Amino acid sequence: MQALFILLVWGTLLAIGCIAPFVLGLAYIWVDLFQPQYVLPELGRLLPISLITAVLAIAGYLIADRENPPRLGLLTALLLIWATWITLTSSWALFPDPAWTKWNWAFKTVAFSTLLPFVFRTRIQIEAAVLVMVCAIFAHVLPYGIKGLISGGGYFRALGLIDVNAGWGGEGSTLGTYAFATLPLIAHLRRWSIIAPDKGIVRFIYMAAPPFAILGAFSTFARAALVACVVWAALTWWDSRRKLAVAVLLLAGAVAVVPIMGESWLDRMVTALNPEQESSAMTRLVVWGWTVRFANEHPLGGGFNSYLANNVTVTLPDGDVLEVQQRAFHSIFLEVLGEHGWVGAAIFGGILLTFFLNLRAVRSRTRDSEDLQWLGSLAQALTRSMLIYLSGAAFVGVAFQALHYYLFALAVCSTAFLAAVNVSTDRRPATARTDTPHSWRMRARRGSSGL
């Protein structure tokens, strides 16, 4: 029954995509984030859902949706360089077989992020992409939130739709980071959404989403989620107008979380403060130290999964001996450094820097335009979302997971939209330069009033 419903959803998206090709891009995002092939493994064995959707999305664009291609910039160029560089590092990888296995899906993630700006060009299309991302992520976060509320959650407990570590939705730290990273996007949608405006039942969904995201993230007992939560709370407080009221609210929320999650959750969170006294945290520190030394020896990178080379023995302050062997990087930054060397780290750093600078430019250019306030808000939400994501990802190896590549793609979409507006307004008479080319409501209003 579950399989039939998921197939029905997939089929409906593809059917709508036949009329509106950008929906095939939405279908790809849904498949990539919801991961039906992991939710129902038998479905994955029956059909290559991801491959079919990707092929249809590309074909849909090429056949029926090639008008007005966006103007791409430095961010897209850097993403293409990144895709090339990870291919090159795979060619000299220390462990070729596992490296090419990871390259196979990592390359697709990076490559598809450069294609999405061609598909999502208008306000409605960009907003639909954000909404589908949020819905697909919440499909994995909500079960943790609801079951965590009932049972209190737990570390390494399979409370979600998929098995532990089967995909991002089964990995506690990644799920917690994703949950907090979506909160700024939800806040943006609540204010500016045309597709799901903040009224009626949707208002209750917008109100309920943040508490369930927080509960879902904390139910994983992942410390990365706590780090992401602190950054989210700090950004929320920093941007708020009523700083005292928000500070009191956040503190009250923090106090309320402890009795809901229980003593065991608090005990685990406290270990983040003393990493030397907890073997999991200490292992990460040892691996990170090894990674920097490894990158100095291999500045061009050791290829995907080069962590397989680590074999370190350290003596802890209490005299115990800790042996670290073939342990994963457990950090987005160290993963990039270890696998793709200092060159790869520079390219990835350049992508992040360009992302933040582009969105900053979008915010400053839309500040004075009433019709583009939504775009400024989206740019701000994407910036916050990335900051929260990176703070949690600093403790998880998610360099090639999908979410931040979608954020990159949406940043390119925003910049391209703004460029299209500027070109459009430059070509039009001064009296008509107040609306955007895609502001259909304004056009309809003007049309009916005879202007």
Added chain:
Amino acid sequence: MIDNFVILITCGAVVLVAFRAALLERRARRSAAAFGGRRQHQNMRR
């Protein structure tokens, strides 16, 4: 039970979003076409 409920509402929401987005996009294109036609007509009158 909880999993089924979550799949139902989140996947249902995705379909609704896609359907509404396709509808709004179509309306926007029609509106833009009408607006473009009106402007062309006004330019011709000038």
